Amino acid sequence: MIEGILVEGLIYGIMVLGVFITFRVLDFPDLTVDGSFPLGAALMAQCILMGTNLWLGLLIAFIGGVIAGVVTALIHNHLKVPNLLAGILTMTMLYSINIRVLGNRANVPILNQETILSQVSDRFSGLIPDEYILLLFFIIVAIVIKVLIDLFFRTDLGLTMGAMGNNEQMVISQGVNPKTLKTIGVGLSNGLVALSGAFAAQYLGFADVGLGQGIIISGLASVMIGEFLVMKSNRIGVLTFCALMGSIIFHAVVYLGRYYGYVIKMTPNDLNLIKGILIIILLVLTQSRKLKKVALKAMVDK
Amino acid sequence: MIALKNVSIVFNQGTVNENQALSNINLSVKEGDFVTIIGSNGAGKSTLFNMIAGSFVPTQGSILLNDRDITREPEYKRARYIGRIFQNPLLGTASNMSLEDNMMITYKKGFKWLKRSLNNRMRDFFRSELVHLNMGLENRMKENLAMFSGGQRQALTLLMMVLSKPALILLDEHTAALDPKNAQIVLELTNKFIKEFNLTAMMITHNMNHAIEFGNRLLMMDKGEIIFEAEGEAKKELTVEKLIAKFHDLRHKNFEDDKTLLSDE
Ligand SMILES: Nc1ncnc2c1ncn2[C@@H]1O[C@H](COP(=O)(O)OP(=O)(O)OP(=O)(O)O)[C@@H](O)[C@H]1O
Ligand SMILES: [Mg+2]
8 A cells, every 4th residue: 555655656746846847946837737647648558559669658758748848838938828728728639639649549458568667577576575666666767857857957057947937037137038948848847747647557557538637736736745845945856855755645645535535425536626625725724834934024023 | 339220119009098108219328338317207218228128129210239230139139238137126136046046047148058057166256256245145155045135136136247248238226126225335336347347337217416426428318208418528517406407498397396306215
């Protein structure tokens, strides 16, 4: 059970890192995510069925996600469409595209196929207890991705992107086109989300157009839980770590809801409601924490 | 260096809110000029800067930089040679990032690549430059800018802008949001940097004393026009009383009830 929660938390954590980039770093609320997550799953499933090299499949899923994000950014930049609407547009179009990628089906099982996960399991079975193989694998994957993101945000380009969500005028004043930064950032974010989808498909044993439903809510809730873990930090390494932790905690809560919800007469259909309420609670808590800080500061200033 | 040829800006053209914010402005700023600009509220001073910097495209006329037409060049491209400081001290720096990160971002203009330039050599360089501000900021490199005062942030914006060696700097009431002590410090730094680095500068101010004291040229604006100009010796002879009388003669009305004179922003 606990390994299951951790593995899910880490797989979806890659998606949470993507959501963190758009919502928190770029201040670009991007809803493309609900479409790019199943896009990654669909591309990966199709690559598995076609016998493509599996690592190439991951790369294709990532690139597919990047393209989806770039489309959203371009719609927003050049047609002067608000970012929320641009994301919804791409997400809606992706629904049809995802069905096409799945070969005009809504669901494609890959349960008995060879996947990266089955390869890893076979390779290390006997050396490590079976239930820990995937956990170790995803810990490594999540750490590698997290470290790469941290490195990116410490380059000159990444630093400038960090200023973007806070102060667009400053970015312009440095001779950088904010549109370019948004395109790179939203593209990168959706690439990560699709990568997460590609791993999720292999873990679940299928790809489904409905996989993305509510992903943005899960992502946002995880980011917010993560932020709750620490007081404000300006260290990117701390922030990405919190995003991953937030994802794990969120999945633990969802797990409890799914398996023990019946105690309070909850059915699996209530899960989305619970997720929504969780976010509202988090918003309220964050607000009151902010207010407390303001009150405290006022007291100190006196 | 920079020349405005017959430029006009009309906002909301063809609607009931049509507003001619600038009309037929002709202006030529030479290299090394330090131009101060005064004028009542709504005279079009900020609009003039926004147009030079590229935030607004003129409805008519053209802008030349060293004889190159830049009328339609986007703001972010012009920012590579035009530095700007706004009244709001938050606009020059990112609150959620450390001082050293901010300095790294503003150090070089133009697109940034996947290179990590912030190293100990850079940090030492930044520290040695921060010493010039005399605010002790060189010991606070890792702190977020949210922890700094408006005056410190404005001084920092000024320093970073100067280091990027712009061909022209535009200062739009950049000390107006600061308390008198900090305003004085930032203003003195501004004057010092402009002299030391031989910068070409334009500065909007509501303080006539400052407009007279600083710079080698003075422009007075009203209703979208430049109504009076003084340069060199003629400018040195100006006094607040003479400026007010001049405005009265030209416009047959009082200069904003003279209340701006009393403000020591
Ligand atoms: N973006 C805009 N859209 C429409 N009208 C504008 C815009 N910006 C400025 N204006 C109008 O243009 C005129 C000139 O404004 P501007 O901000 O240039 O004045 P200013 O001289 O800087 O005044 P102040 O001393 O108050 O800063 C005003 O009537 C203003 O309402
Ligand atoms: Mg103004």
